[in-house]
Amino acid sequence: MKKYPWATGSDIQGERLSKSLPPGENMRRMLAGKKPLSPEKVFGKLYSLPEAIQALGVDLATIERWREDRQIVVLDSEKRGLIVPVAQFEGGKVLPGVADVLRIASGSATTAWLFLKRPHHAFDGQAPVEALREGRVQEVLEAASLTIR
Structure with missing residues (x-):
């Protein structure tokens, strides 16, 4: 993790993440006359389950096992059902470190x-998933431990 000479460490840990999105956020947006955010706006490019099965060359049982074992991130969307963020995969395999971040996030x-x-300051504004792609697993896990509470 990048250290700055003027920082003590406690002031560069990053924004704290809650365990989930604020309840009713889309409802508040609708009541305020704003469009609810789409899952893609919040999470990036996503696979539906059939798309994930095809793209990864696995069957539904494998996706379900990975999800139950907390090896991959699978999100539940009100409109689309279960969705799988694309960026956690490279070459048809889950990036090293994803399961560890899930563990740090208590599942x-x-x-x-x-x-x-x-984007995270510890990676010069780059998203931690991109740091995982570069093989910087330990740095990402350290940042996750400091950021996720």
Whole structure:
């Protein structure tokens, strides 16, 4: 994790993530006359389950096992059902570190993915999922431990 000479460490841990999105956020947006955010706006490019099965070359039982074992991030969308963020995969395999971030997030797929997808100061504004893609697993896990509470 990048350290700055003027920082003590406690002031660069990043924005704290709650365990889930605020309840009723889309309802508040609708009542305020705003459009609810689409899952793609919040989470990035997503696979439906059939798309994930085809893209990854696995069957539904494998996706379900990975989800139950908390090896991959699978989100539940009100309109689309179960959805799978695309960026957690490379070459048909889950990026190293994704399961560990899920563990740090106490199994909350939403919290884990928001941490992985949002730009983070420890990676010069890059999203932690991109740091995982570069093989910087330990740095991402350290940042996750400091950021996710």
